[in-house]
Amino acid sequence: MSGTSQQTCLACGAPMRPFISQISDDRYGCPGTYAILECTRCGHMTTTPPLTEADLPALYSNYYPRREIDFTALEAEARQAERPNAGLRRWFAGTDNQGHYMARPGDKVLDIGCGSCLSLLEMRSMGVECWGVEADPNVKAIADRYGLTVHIGNIYDVPFPDVKFDLIVLNQVIEHVPDPKAMLTAVKSRLAPGGRVALAFPNNGSFHRKMWKERWINWHIPYHQTHFNKASFSRIAADTGYNVQSVRTITPNLWSVLQLRVAREQKKEGVASAAWSGDAAASAKPSLARKIRNVLASRSVRAAGMLIGIGNRFIDAMGKGDSLLVVLTPSNR
Numbered sequence: 080m081s082g083t084s085q086q087t088c089l090a091c092g093a094p095m096r097p098f099i100s101q102i103s104d105d106r107y108g109c110p111g112t113y114a115i116l117e118c119t120r121c122g123h124m125t126t127t128p129p130l131t132e133a134d135l136p137a138l139y140s141n142y143y144p145r146r147e148i149d150f151t152a153l154e155a156e157a158r159q160a161e162r163p164n165a166g167l168r169r170w171f172a173g174t175d176n177q178g179h180y181m182a183r184p185g186d187k188v189l190d191i192g193c194g195s196c197l198s199l200l201e202m203r204s205m206g207v208e209c210w211g212v213e214a215d216p217n218v219k220a221i222a223d224r225y226g227l228t229v230h231i232g233n234i235y236d237v238p239f240p241d242v243k244f245d246l247i248v249l250n251q252v253i254e255h256v257p258d259p260k261a262m263l264t265a266v267k268s269r270l271a272p273g274g275r276v277a278l279a280f281p282n283n284g285s286f287h288r289k290m291w292k293e294r295w296i297n298w299h300i301p302y303h304q305t306h307f308n309k310a311s312f313s314r315i316a317a318d319t320g321y322n323v324q325s326v327r328t329i330t331p332n333l334w335s336v337l338q339l340r341v342a343r344e345q346k347k348e349g350v351a352s353a354a355w356s357g358d359a360a361a362s363a364k365p366s367l368a369r370k371i372r373n374v375l376a377s378r379s380v381r382a383a384g385m386l387i388g389i390g391n392r393f394i395d396a397m398g399k400g401d402s403l404l405v406v407l408t409p410s411n412r
């Protein structure tokens with residue numbers, strides 16, 4: 080940890096102090112120990128030592144699980160957006176924490192870090208004209224299959240140079256990038272007049288972070304480089320030439336379920352977590368006793384899911400939810 084205490088806050092410039100002195104990857108078993116630093120003034124946090132853009136390809140291709148793509152599951156998921164009361168269902172599940180649901184029919188939308196392309200499929204069915212950017216080359220197969228326009232690379236490549244966007248979406252992306260200010264600046268130059276940027280990312284001021292402390296799933300070391308809160312992100316946005324149009328906190332119920340599973344595990348540096356990599360026991364042929372237990376368990380899981388949903392919607396309403404959804408507009412047009 081030598082030298083790290085001299086770092087200053089990206090948001091406000093105040094000195095940083097150690098917050099968690101030793102933390103490692105408890106999802107995918109990437110070896111190495113990191114620390115979390117906290118700003119002494121605004122509570123902004125960073126992972127140290129920091130990564131550079133050059134570190135990312137090896138890290139993500141070696142340790143981030145890119146499973147075989149299940150096209151049937153992806154298509155079924157995309158059809159959820161067309162079900163009656165889809166918006167209400169998303170509200171209860173906490174899955175409306177994603178910026179692309181703000182797109183309006185006829186908008187031109189760029190999704191940076193589009194991953195499985197689910198957001199692009201959903202937007203296309205909403206009558207939105209959409210483009211994606213994704214660093215993972217595996218995503219090309221998805222884009223090709225569904226005729227989606229996805230640039231494999233990053234925003235600094237200036238993809239689709241002739242298009243200006245009404246909405247640019249970064250769903251759970253800004254916390255991964257080594258230089259959030261550079262990302263916000265690059266994105267701003269791609270907006271059409273009246274355009275907005277919608278970002279979703281974990282909230283270090285959340286109830287869940289305080290409750291789960293070092294086992295909070297959204298530390299996600301070392302992939303999450305920056306741990307923002309509402310105030311620190313607003314400062315960074317202002318510094319890069321934006322106004323904050325709206326801020327909400329939303330907690331996906333799935334995050335709470337994963338959090339409960341993770342909390343039961345013994346964490347071990349360099350070992351992938353069963354909660355994140357899938358349960359090996361589940362693929363074994365179940366005994367009758369296990370089948371009965373599974374039925375009982377799935378009922379209690381459903382009841383627990385309902386309680387988790389009610390709890391999360393209440394916490395979100397208090398502004399203490401686990402994901403921030405922020406909408407920015409340029410301040411200097």
Ligand SMILES: [Zn+2]
Nearest residue numbers: 088091118121
């Ligand atoms: Zn600060």
